[in-house]
Amino acid sequence: MSQDADAELHFKEIGEANAVLKDPEKRAAYDLVGDAGQEFQPPPEWGGGFDFGDSGGNSDFIESLFRRHVDRRGQDQHAKVEIALEEAYSGVERSITLRVPAIDEQTGRVEMQERVLNVRIPCGMHAGQHLRLTGQGAPGKGKGAAGDLYLEIAFHAHAQFRTEARDVFMDLPLAPWEAVLGCTQPVDLPEGSVNITIPAGSVAGRQLRLKGRGIPGQPPGDLYAVLSIVLPQAVSEAEIQAYRTMAQAFISFNPRSPMKGNLL
């Protein structure tokens, strides 16, 4: 009998601790409760799944768990910030709104309040990279220092560019004669325009590297123009005749020859 009672008490304690630790708001609320003796009053909407009310009461286990370390560093927190690729080249300032738990001075209850931070995102950051804002995380308990805030950088989807770390990739469509004969094309990059020289005899899929024109950094990334060849539609008689002339000129060309006899 006594063993069953102990087991029930132990089970209850574990359940309480788990409920608090798994819920960031409840955990933050406990973190915010100050010196020992200060009462924690959760808002009424917190009832789901765990009773913070007076009648049931929490065991001393939770209180001892959180009051044992009076001075405790605040938790590190995380948020994601989306910027444009172009802003990674120049750096940008962002206003970030965070929802953080805070004690209402009038009611003594913990409420989620909005906190606005103006952050300078330096140039050269790429998607997936983190920016650490020291002391901007959750407040510490007692004399404990505040935690840090980590901002993960993400890029808005871009119609023209895609990235891999600091390298930037873009498609560069060419007409068949531009690829065969070579040409110089003006191309808009995230940081301005450049003229790209396409060597004669280029083929689809070839990548032209513009060294150091990717996202800035030490070292900077590269920008790759991935060539593709677009066939013009033949509509007019002159255009159709041009294809006929090509067919005569390339009479021995078989585009299926790499298939080693699978066709024809």
Place this chain on the structure above:
Amino acid sequence: MNNILAGSVIEEENCLTFVELCAASNASEEHVISWVIEGALEPVGDTPEDWQFPGHALRRTRLAMSFACHLEINPPGVALALDLLDQIAVLKARLRRTGCHSFAGHR
């Protein structure tokens, strides 16, 4: 009016200590050690006191923590899941490089 905050960039080079990584990911030391043993995290250094983790380890550790806490996946399972995610990321990157980005998603 808020001041403009300037943070420190977590570089890809080894820049997070064992303690910093645990704090930043809310992972216990035991968890991180178990993931290092399974190869899910690869710090430089011989002992936890010397360990230095690259910047991308923060995201991996948070993922690992999520797998362990929410899905109750054990360390070998976490290592396997992260390995598979790495392979997917490599394939998506290959698609992006070759221009098949509609299948790979934007970043």
